[in-house]
Amino acid sequence: MTTSHPDRAAARTKTIMQATLALAQEVGYAKLSIEAVAARAGVGKHTIYRRWPSKGLLFLDSLLSLNEPVFDYPDTGDIVADLRRQICTVVDLLANPPWGPLYQALVGEAQHDPAVAAGLNERFIRPQTDKTIVRLRAAQEQGQVSSDMDLDLVMATLSGPLYFRLLITQEPLTHNYVDRVLEALFAGMSPRL
Amino acid sequence: MTTSHPDRAAARTKTIMQATLALAQEVGYAKLSIEAVAARAGVGKHTIYRRWPSKGLLFLDSLLSLNEPVFDYPDTGDIVADLRRQICTVVDLLANPPWGPLYQALVGEAQHDPAVAAGLNERFIRPQTDKTIVRLRAAQEQGQVSSDMDLDLVMATLSGPLYFRLLITQEPLTHNYVDRVLEALFAGMSPRL
Amino acid sequence: MTTSHPDRAAARTKTIMQATLALAQEVGYAKLSIEAVAARAGVGKHTIYRRWPSKGLLFLDSLLSLNEPVFDYPDTGDIVADLRRQICTVVDLLANPPWGPLYQALVGEAQHDPAVAAGLNERFIRPQTDKTIVRLRAAQEQGQVSSDMDLDLVMATLSGPLYFRLLITQEPLTHNYVDRVLEALFAGMSPRL
Amino acid sequence: MTTSHPDRAAARTKTIMQATLALAQEVGYAKLSIEAVAARAGVGKHTIYRRWPSKGLLFLDSLLSLNEPVFDYPDTGDIVADLRRQICTVVDLLANPPWGPLYQALVGEAQHDPAVAAGLNERFIRPQTDKTIVRLRAAQEQGQVSSDMDLDLVMATLSGPLYFRLLITQEPLTHNYVDRVLEALFAGMSPRL
DNA sequence: GGGTAAGCGAGACGGTACGTCCTGTCTTTGC
DNA sequence: GCAAAGACAGGACGTACCGTCTCGCTTACCC
Structure with missing residues (x-):
């Protein structure tokens, strides 16, 4: 098990992903920095690095976490x-x-x-x-x-x-x-x- | 006129673009730095910044400079x-x-x-x-x-x-x-x- | 009483001090870290912080614990x-x-x-x-x-x-x-x- | 030659040493950080690292730069x-x-x-x-x-x-x-x- | 043919971010 | 019921590049 208290950890993970998306909206992905995400999320940088090995994967996770259930196909016959x-x-x-x-x-x-x-x-x-x-x-x-x-x-x-x-x-x-x-x-x- | 000695300038431009491509091949675009290109080309950083406003455009130019005349269409009728x-x-x-x-x-x-x-x-x-x-x-x-x-x-x-x-x-x-x-x-x- | 099982506690204290001295010999006091001492001693960091308020005092204790009975004065009359x-x-x-x-x-x-x-x-x-x-x-x-x-x-x-x-x-x-x-x-x- | 403009460089060196002493007075040597010195001096960290390899030598230089001409011996015959x-x-x-x-x-x-x-x-x-x-x-x-x-x-x-x-x-x-x-x-x- | 301007290499500079390490605190779990 | 294990916020480390800025040198152009 990775974490002692799963709920706490999951909450922090979510906070970080939200901060990531918020900042990405504001400044764009190119100018996004892990430093800034950590500051915005009120989190130590290590807490981010413990979860994601790179800015890219953090960003991927953050975007996919939106996960709106959009993607189920209709079948009307046409x-x-x-x-x-x-x-x-x-x-x-x-x-x-x-x-x-x-x-x-x-x-x-x-x-x-x-x-x-x-x-x-x-x-x-x-x-x-x-x-x-x-x-x-x-x-x-x-x-x-x-x-x-x-x-x-x-x-x-x-x-x-x-x-x-x-x-x-x-x-x-x-x-x-x-x-x-x-x-x-x-x-x-x-x-x- | 842009340059006192056009030939010299053009040669330098070419050197820089070659260094860019060589380095990009070696380390990949992501790890490419203008600093390294300048060093490899034996050129001051300014000389690069004078010609290109960003790493991306330098890279674009460098790639396009290969410009092999590949792209003319054949017309065989089929x-x-x-x-x-x-x-x-x-x-x-x-x-x-x-x-x-x-x-x-x-x-x-x-x-x-x-x-x-x-x-x-x-x-x-x-x-x-x-x-x-x-x-x-x-x-x-x-x-x-x-x-x-x-x-x-x-x-x-x-x-x-x-x-x-x-x-x-x-x-x-x-x-x-x-x-x-x-x-x-x-x-x-x-x-x- | 400080500890439920005094012997155990005393043994742990000694282990920590030994680890401290061993590490200090290896890397020098300047590069000594409580983190490393804890790892070397097989002990949680807390167990160290519970006993000593700072790296300096841990080190002082560790050194004095050698306490070889060296220091008794002779009196030969000269x-x-x-x-x-x-x-x-x-x-x-x-x-x-x-x-x-x-x-x-x-x-x-x-x-x-x-x-x-x-x-x-x-x-x-x-x-x-x-x-x-x-x-x-x-x-x-x-x-x-x-x-x-x-x-x-x-x-x-x-x-x-x-x-x-x-x-x-x-x-x-x-x-x-x-x-x-x-x-x-x-x-x-x-x-x- | 180390520097293009010796005067500028010397002035910056002095600024850094003054900031070092000021901060050392305020927080003590132990809590002195190169980061803080750089910020106080309005200088990039690199500018410090270019001049001194460690906090200790920066501090040594800073203290010796006071160099009050205190140390000439009197000779009264006694x-x-x-x-x-x-x-x-x-x-x-x-x-x-x-x-x-x-x-x-x-x-x-x-x-x-x-x-x-x-x-x-x-x-x-x-x-x-x-x-x-x-x-x-x-x-x-x-x-x-x-x-x-x-x-x-x-x-x-x-x-x-x-x-x-x-x-x-x-x-x-x-x-x-x-x-x-x-x-x-x-x-x-x-x-x- | 000598003065002036431009291009240039070199690299210092203020900054920003990196990814790592450690601090001292806090929480959970397993023995 | 305590202690190992380690997550955590925070702060500093020393490094790497960024883009800007002198510097002094070398051409080459114009008078």
Whole structure:
């Protein structure tokens, strides 16, 4: 066991993560310092280092601790509508203020720190992918999605254009954009017969 | 005129960018410091600050200075083959050692520094997109690509899945993956009629 | 009663003091930490703080616990010989390895911590002085020492040059040096008549 | 050359030493921290570490920088009177507030740090000793001091009792005490003939 | 062809944060 | 029922870079 009094320890952990998010909102991830988090949380630096080995992982944990139960898929029988609804929900949360910039920073940090990349994948991307695949498989069985599609690849083609916009061109992610991506992906690029 | 002796200045600029790349290869972008670059290049820190306002932009310039003339599109008349060839070339360069990790770091930095994001877009992404669009427009006119497709969106659906793999799941980008993406995008997700 | 099981407590106290001395020998007093003593002694820090209020006093206790019964004065009837023998014994113990450096450190600590200074005086210097004075008084009565001498002052003039060497010039304290000091003090600085 | 602008650098050095002394007066040497000195002096910590390798040597330099030209010997022809005058001057300065406690702390630190001990000897004790010996040699030639006395030893017997009082018994050092020491040393401990 | 200005290396500087160590207090758990 | 184990807030350590700032040297340009 790590801690003598789990409740106390858990409370402190939460305090630190809240301070982290608050400060990140105020100054941005780049200027976030463990020193400042400790001060804000009223905590010794060691208490942070005891829990997290790096600023990146602290930040990852803090963001994931929000953990709004957003991510359960609807199943109305219409795969395009369900995908649209799900994607819009996630996009609203992760690609717009207040969390958008922080999620962006998190992905940025994952490019510098393999541990953050691994955590991000295991704890956010992979579960999200799994749920999407479950829904897509049902759609395949219902004949709404081409049966020879690798569903991991489908996840990538769905998510990719959104991340491209979020991370590369950094234009705003609108519901309209989601619609157009879905439409294009279902239609395919080949000319209509 | 910027410099009393343009040749000297240009040479120094190049030296600095080479030192930047060399050091970045050795220690990674995250641990790169302007102090170390200056020392490695045998140059005063001021000489760097006079040329670049931040580590990120120095790094952007350094990477782009490689500027291998890779990016001109072939036009064999077969859009899928041409896209494949082009994308594979870029992927081989930017998503594999030795430059892959550094390009990844550059995109990561763009998430923290708007100036880097802007530079990356204007100087690398946008030109690349423009060339792609030219080639796609030709394909549209030849009836190889659906005529009602927004070509900017096509660029995003082509690039997105690759960036998703590079930045998010961080799995290796293979030619096979490029093939599968192209195939899926041209076929579309809807079931075969 | 202080402790439920006095023997146990006394044993623990001894263990701690031994660990203190062992560590002090290894790393020196300056780098000694209560944390390390606790770890070495296999004891909680609290157990140390319960017994000693400061590192200095712990160290003082530890050193005095050696308490070799060195310090009883001989009385052969020859005051100079007796002083010489006594001083040499003390010097051999306190001004040479292994205890010399630690005694030096203890006196050093007394300069920073009044409690250590007080303890050192009461528990080591004063008793030593008292015994010396007893012997000197006998010598005075026998006519071997000038009768109008303040014996506390004599103690200071005997000890002072030795401490000066130990603490200030930090040269080695030899029996020969002891001889010369005694000779000089008994002869006085005035020229021979 | 160490510094581009010697005057600036010297001024900063002085500022730091003054801040050191001021803080040492306020909180004592034991609680003095380089961090606090830097803050008080309005200086980066590095600027201190660039000049001094340890708190002890900074403190040594700071104290010696007072360097009041106190220490030149009078020569009235009467060695006892001259010694008395000289010793009283030094005692007034070094064994009483405001510098007494700090000089005491310096000697204390010398017990923990050999570099401080060496510096103290070379830069303060040795010069002082040399001047004393010059005066004593003159006295020897005039027949006021026994001619077979080792003058280094005389210095130790003069200084020792004073340091014993300052460092060990930590009683106040008065002019009267100086008188009694001088008298005892010149008279010798042997009984009057 | 000599004076002046600019670029430059070198590195000092005030700061900020790092990650570590230790202090002295407090809490829990296990023997 | 005490003590080991160690969490904790706090403070200082010594280091690394940041971005700014002189310094003196070396060109090269213009008169």
